[in-house]
Amino acid sequence: MNDDITLRRFDQFAEHNDSAQEAETHIEAREFSLFYGNFEAVRKVSLQVPKRMVTAMIGPSGCGKSTLLRSINRMNDLIPSTHASGQMIFDGHNIYGRNIDVVTLRSRVGMVFQKPNVFPKSIFDNVAYGPRLQGVKNRQQLGEIVETSLRQAAIWDEVKDRLNTNALGMSGGQQQRLCIARALAIKPEILLMDEPTSALDPKATAKIEDLIGELREAYTIIIVTHNMQQAARVSDLTAFMYEGVLVEFGNTKQLFTNPDNPQTENYITGRFG
Amino acid sequence: MRLGTRKLLDKAFSGLGLMAIALMAMALVLILTPIIWRGSKAYLFKGTIEHRRVMLEQFGRGDAKAFNRETRQAAEARAPVYRMLEEFEAEMKAMDRTVRRNYKDAYGEVEEALHVLLGPRPGKRTPVLLRQQYGQTRWDRTMVKLHEVLYATEWDYSTPGAMGVQIEKPRVDQFRGTRLEPLFDYLPAHIDEMMRPRTTFYWRFITDTSKDSHIFGGIWPEVLGTIYLTLGAMLFAVPMGVIAAVYLCEYAKEGRIISFLRICISTLAGVPSIVFGLFGLAFFLNTIHVSDSKSVLAGSLTLSLLVLPTIIRSSEEAILAVPRSYKEAAFGLGAGRWRTVLTVILPAALPGILTGIVISMGRAAGETAPIIFTAAVSVGMPLKLWETMNQPTPALPWNIYNLCTEHEAVDEIRHVQYGMVLTLVALVLLLNLAAITMRARIAKKLRG
Numbered sequence: 001m002n003d004d005i006t007l008r009r010f011d012q013f014a015e016h017n018d019s020a021q022e023a024e025t026h027i028e029a030r031e032f033s034l035f036y037g038n039f040e041a042v043r044k045v046s047l048q049v050p051k052r053m054v055t056a057m058i059g060p061s062g063c064g065k066s067t068l069l070r071s072i073n074r075m076n077d078l079i080p081s082t083h084a085s086g087q088m089i090f091d092g093h094n095i096y097g098r099n100i101d102v103v104t105l106r107s108r109v110g111m112v113f114q115k116p117n118v119f120p121k122s123i124f125d126n127v128a129y130g131p132r133l134q135g136v137k138n139r140q141q142l143g144e145i146v147e148t149s150l151r152q153a154a155i156w157d158e159v160k161d162r163l164n165t166n167a168l169g170m171s172g173g174q175q176q177r178l179c180i181a182r183a184l185a186i187k188p189e190i191l192l193m194d195e196p197t198s199a200l201d202p203k204a205t206a207k208i209e210d211l212i213g214e215l216r217e218a219y220t221i222i223i224v225t226h227n228m229q230q231a232a233r234v235s236d237l238t239a240f241m242y243e244g245v246l247v248e249f250g251n252t253k254q255l256f257t258n259p260d261n262p263q264t265e266n267y268i269t270g271r272f273g
Numbered sequence: 274m275r276l277g278t279r280k281l282l283d284k285a286f287s288g289l290g291l292m293a294i295a296l297m298a299m300a301l302v303l304i305l306t307p308i309i310w311r312g313s314k315a316y317l318f319k320g321t322i323e324h325r326r327v328m329l330e331q332f333g334r335g336d337a338k339a340f341n342r343e344t345r346q347a348a349e350a351r352a353p354v355y356r357m358l359e360e361f362e363a364e365m366k367a368m369d370r371t372v373r374r375n376y377k378d379a380y381g382e383v384e385e386a387l388h389v390l391l392g393p394r395p396g397k398r399t400p401v402l403l404r405q406q407y408g409q410t411r412w413d414r415t416m417v418k419l420h421e422v423l424y425a426t427e428w429d430y431s432t433p434g435a436m437g438v439q440i441e442k443p444r445v446d447q448f449r450g451t452r453l454e455p456l457f458d459y460l461p462a463h464i465d466e467m468m469r470p471r472t473t474f475y476w477r478f479i480t481d482t483s484k485d486s487h488i489f490g491g492i493w494p495e496v497l498g499t500i501y502l503t504l505g506a507m508l509f510a511v512p513m514g515v516i517a518a519v520y521l522c523e524y525a526k527e528g529r530i531i532s533f534l535r536i537c538i539s540t541l542a543g544v545p546s547i548v549f550g551l552f553g554l555a556f557f558l559n560t561i562h563v564s565d566s567k568s569v570l571a572g573s574l575t576l577s578l579l580v581l582p583t584i585i586r587s588s589e590e591a592i593l594a595v596p597r598s599y600k601e602a603a604f605g606l607g608a609g610r611w612r613t614v615l616t617v618i619l620p621a622a623l624p625g626i627l628t629g630i631v632i633s634m635g636r637a638a639g640e641t642a643p644i645i646f647t648a649a650v651s652v653g654m655p656l657k658l659w660e661t662m663n664q665p666t667p668a669l670p671w672n673i674y675n676l677c678t679e680h681e682a683v684d685e686i687r688h689v690q691y692g693m694v695l696t697l698v699a700l701v702l703l704l705n706l707a708a709i710t711m712r713a714r715i716a717k718k719l720r721g
Contacts, residue, residue, distance in 0.1 A: 106604065106606065115598060119599060119602065119603075119621075120599075121620075129608075129616070130606040133607055
């Protein structure tokens with residue numbers, strides 16, 4: 001069997017997905033550890049992220065939640081001297097396996113970063129960047145993808161008249177939604193969000209949160225946040241991490257109202273962290 | 274520290290800064306004023322009728338009819354001069370041989386000086402050398418040459434052990450009582466009518482080829498050669514430099530070899546340019562034979578090596594200054610390394626890279642040493658593009674040096690030397706301005 005994750009497979013997967021059950025596992029970590037040099041930032045984490053739900057990851061700074069998130073599309077590869085052990089299963093394959101094409105993986109697992117990082121290009125070119133990478137050249141087709149993505153990210157009405165202006169001219173909240181649109185334009189299955197609202201004001205944050213609520217219909221979303229109210233508001237499931245270890249993972253409502261682990265309780269009640 | 278002290282220090286620092294800037298501005302003015310003032314005289318000067326004669330006969334330029342009318346008027350004014358010469362020659366023939374000998378040498382000098390001033394005497398054989406076929410083309414040189422007709426210079430060595438003293442003796446004293454005596458009054462009185470000076474704007478100085486090694490004409494071969502060499506150097510150095518910088522920043526794993534490479538690049542930036550010139554000769558011409566003789570190609574290659582370190586360093590810095598988040602975003606969208614570099618990092622780093630290119634371009638245009646052995650000749654015609662592959666070219670920096678030190682008539686062509694300097698400075702400034710505008714426009718586009 002070929003271990004490559006290919007775009008053709010992605011389409012088969014998507015069809016299969018339509019008839020699948022709600023709680024099917026989309027991505028699974030098995031005893032997954034990630035090291036920065038000798039430092040073990042993520043320690044033997046095992047968790048199953050269900051399809052088409054919002055999973056929040058909380059925990060104090062430096063607990064490894066961002067690292068775990070970035071492990072899902074192998075963004076940590078950019079940092080020299082990292083290595084992983086254990087398995088991260090996506091679509092039946094360990095994405096840390098030998099024959100994995102990282103570029104294809106990343107086109108299936110989109111990511112939104114902490115700070116809005118739009119390219120210094122026009123709004124259109126920003127959203128069209130991913131599709132162009134995938135070989136879409138037709139201007140009309142690109143236009144459709146851009147419009148759909150911008151509508152999905154709830155920013156179409158604000159920018160439709162100035163698609164050719166530089167994206168850096170937009171407000172921070174708009175830029176972040178543009179980043180989401182840009183991530184959606186590559187038609188990912190999973191959307192990773194690394195503290196997407198930490199650089200935004202409350203109003204822009206509310207817009208992004210509404211957006212996450214809408215996107216959960218079509219995407220599996222994993223969001224890292226420092227804001228526990230936000231986790232409670234937007235997520236179906238919550239994972240609490242502490243010092244690289246997954247302490248508790250479960251239904252958001254239950255985790256926030258009746259946590260099993262005393263450490264979790266201490267954290268969400270604000271006694272530490 | 275007390276508040277007063279702090280304030281005083283602060284003021285002292287800003288004062289020092291202001292002083293440094295004022296000094297720099299003053300130095301700039303001090304350098305640029307003579308360059309512009311003297312250089313402009315190659316373009317804007319008082320040209321005599323001889324200048325117009327050169328233009329008409331050598332470059333086929335000017336109104337022949339008006340020129341002929343003017344020539345007639347000038348000839349009328351010159352006629353008495355030549356009449357006096359003839360009368361004196363007749364007088365000399367009638368003299369006793371011993372008396373004649375006294376006058377012969379002195380008269381020969383006068384005749385020669387007059388030739389230099391006014392051009393060949395009518396009715397005499399046309400000289401072979403082009404420079405001897407015309408009189409003085411510029412009014413300032415005319416006055417100098419007139420002086421030489423009127424005064425003989427002698428050296429006085431009468432005090433033994435001391436330096437010789439130059440003394441000027443009026444030639445008229447040698448010809449007292451002869452038919453030549455009135456000549457020395459006639460010449461200064463009628464020099465205007467004989468030479469007919471007129472303010473001339475010779476903008477073609479930059480587009481004319483030179484005649485008789487820069488005695489007449491302009492500097493186009495040098496200008497074109499400089500442009501070829503500079504653009505050629507950029508053609509090789511920019512792609513190589515940028516690709517090297519991308520490799521060093523994005524691909525290379527930090528390690529001993531890379532550190533060593535970086536040290537090498539820094540060292541290369543400090544190597545004297547003459548060493549590059551010798552290397553170019555030894556490697557490009559003698560070892561791999563890019564051309565049979567010196568050529569623009571070999572010169573461009575040598576210059577490109579010279580500017581390569583600058584381009585690599587500035588490109589590296591520009592690339593490192595691109596926010597990491599751009600790179601992350603591109604990778605997150607599934608771009609490979611090469612695509613990320615091409616579509617995100619290089620466009621964002623372009624203003625910085627351009628700055629390096631601007632600096633190197635000015636350097637390449639002005640460098641003399643690397644092209645001495647690889648590309649430059651003193652005199653040459655403007656090259657066609659394909660001839661750059663195997664033919665040497667004159668170039669501004671080398672020819673400025675050459676005209677100032679090795680030309681046989683250094684004093685006669687000061688204006689050409691200054692004109693070349695002004696043109697070179699203007700050329701570099703122009704190249705820089707173009708690049709700076711481009712850079713500003715790109716930066717503005719990036720900023721949104």
